[in-house]
Amino acid sequence: MTVTDSQTSHGILGTRTLRKEDPKLLSGEAKFTDDLVIPGALYMALLRSNVAHAKIVSIDTEAAKEAPGVVAVYTYDDLKDDWAGPMPCAWPVTPDMKNPNHFPLANGKVNYVGDGIAVVLANSKEQAIDALELISVEYDEIDPVLEIEDSAKDERVIHQDLGTNASFKWDLIPNKDGVDEAFAKAAFTVSERYIQQRIVPAAMEPRSIVVVPAPFGGDFTIYNTTQIPHILKIMLALTVGISESKIRVIAPSVGGGFGSKLDVYAEDVLTLALARKLRKPIRWTEERTENALATIHGRGQVQYIELAADASGKVTAVRVNILADMGAYLQLITPGIPLLGAFLYHGVYDVPNYSFSCTGYFTNKTPTDAYRGAGRPEATFAIERAMDALAHKMGISPIEIRRRNFIKKEQFPYSSAAGLVFDSGDYETNLDKAVGLLGIEEILAEKQRRIDSGSTKLLGLGMSFFVEMCGLAPSRVLASLNYGAGGWEAATVRILPTSKVQVVTGSAPHGQGHETAWAMIVADRLGIDINDIEVLHSDTAIAPHGLDTYGSRSLSVGGSAVHMATEKVLEKARSIAAHQLEVSEADLDYASGMFTVKGSPDKAFPLAGAAFEAFTAHNLPDGMEPNLEASVTWDPPNFTFPYGSHFAVVEIDTETGKVDLLRYLAVDDCGNRVNPLIIEGQVHGGLAQGIAQALFEEAAYDDRGNLITSTLADYLVPSAAEFPFFELDHTITPSPTNPLGVKGIGEAGAIASPPAIINAVVDALNHLGIEDVEMPASPQRVWRAINGAKKG
């Protein structure tokens, strides 16, 4: 695309523009799915297994069927002919991946607490829930397989027909001999084992669905709290056996997702199949406990990482082996999650030899899948903890070990041993900035002073330097990973006869502020007010093409498509203006809604005039189609690779084991910045989730496989009282892989912060001989570490 204008930016990008979304959300006017009033809807409730692993001997639904208000009760057998396919897994990571039978209701056997057994439809939600209690299920219990390492032993196989608990083994070992040689010759090695505990994503809005059959014609409108209306539409068509053209998915206001709404759940397909069966609207909203049990969990890995380094501390090889907890079944992209981190276990370091292996194992727990960062927080944690371990072994500082190993500025674009091409980076400059802001000397002096004085309040300083691959994704790369879809995004920019602008995007925001950011991209190019621009999204009838929002992709892929469609629409307007002014297109300048003739600025034609001319079509250039509209579908040539230095200062009470976060400094580089207000908000939120993984949150199970953290009273989603103000700064290294020069930022905070926090905790306790504390570093765990060390 040739940009011929003297002015291509109107100074809107990079400004702290307030969000267009906010007034509706602040006034209560915004509608979330459960807010919708749908007359005549039946309410669905699910009876869920309360045992982790059992054969179902019998299910008696007779009493429930007779209960007040109950319209129908169904089990697997009643609905077995309603499916065109099983629950979808779109990422068969290897050709021989084992994927167990998975239908919306259990077929003779339950495999985790929360597995659906029967479904009740009633005239009210209360009646549906009350009737669940009248269903009796007789179980023949089997000992559950709960820990990944137990699953790997195959002593009890969960899905007998598969013959093993291992779903797949996936390797990325480009140069085994090189790795072996590096370890043989290494001056220093470290060998670490880390646990990525399971996390409940816990979006504040529970999942909710309303399926409304059209009064004629067999169409269905589906309102769903989803991050992926487009992908969901396709998957529903395939699973329920309804023509894709008869399904319209609308995601109204969506109350957070963090990956947990990037999925296709039993309730999604049940509500649609039952609406088809009964020709009635069907609705369902999950209870918070159902959210903990039956919406996916994140993380869940045992990680083994080894580093080889030469005498100067230069890392010569990284060798990684991951045991990944799939849970009971494979959800939409469960097996692919470890792969999203597989290429990044060498972090920001120039490491010539690389070896990664991962095996996915089934357990009798809730299925895992994407949670903010998906694979990359796990990778970053392992390498950033291991780099600290190496620094400690060598007796040099964590900052020094990182500087010695950074990929240098002049090495970009950097081809990694794992096979990626890192787009751009200047890690030294970023770290220098963070170090300059931190005041390390004072922190270290105070830390030592407290140790010397025998204080019960120890200080720790921890850092991490992260990089991630995001902006999912180049479609051909996804093909090489056997992912079941592409990674492009679609946009349409339409200037209406009255000169108002509509932007249609295929990405699907749920808190990220696309209505503002996309309007800024268009307004910046056209020089018009963002309030004249309406961004339409999250409705497959309005935005038919799209691949939705996840993987820090929306701006770099979807925003770039919007930018390109804006250029295209402006070029068409230019042709119209040139035709009207009887000059050549090359002779026109454009600024702030007006085309002017170069050298004769009094000769002008407005953009609004071009829009009206395009509408009336009374006098268009020969061969030009009416209407001022352009569409672009863009497939990015590469991922983007945002990065940053993160530092945490913690205070540990040695008498209680409580960890207080005193300071958190993040200097991120996400390339060019469209709206700093939104960027900072994304970083804050990511930090809170990552810090929560490090200190507070764990989906904990008892030894029978009951989730003991199934409410928000038991599961510690942190409150405002657990955090300080975050200290943020940034550097800017534009990405060369997209026209906006942007990189993703949604997942950055969640990726970088867990290792920074745990490195700080270990730093505070290191003089006691403590070298690791598992996540979450709860008071109990830290207290035990301190007291175990004292005794030892």
Added chain:
Amino acid sequence: MEVTMTVNGAKVSKDVEPRTLLVHFVRDQLGLTGTNIGCDTSSCGACTLHVNGESVKSCTMLAVQADGQDITTIEGMAKADGEMHPMQKAFQENHGLQCGYCTPGMVMAATSLLAENPHPTEQEVRHGLEGNLCRCTGYHNIVKAVLAAADGMAEV
């Protein structure tokens, strides 16, 4: 049972089942869906509204207990002409919301906090909002918004 109460300045009378929670009453019977439900253990605060000017998690109260009381929900915070309450403005100006699901409850809790303590410290704001969970913002800009609103409202 018949209950009568003032909601956002208007008197309403409705027949309710005795077990109806106040949150279900305002959402389902009055159609005021700005008040959200995020949990079932009174942990999240998404359903916070005002009863006689004080913040209450409306899942902890029966509709019949609100009989004769003065209720304000998020829909009643703006002026009649639509001008936002200073706390709503402060949330927008400080980007104190992302997905917006916790926001109505957070705004209601925050205004009640300032009514009790017009000049809170950062720590007082953080502890004052402990009963309201947000998964998007890390609370940074929420705390900033409440402190800014305290400053702004003090000026008025």
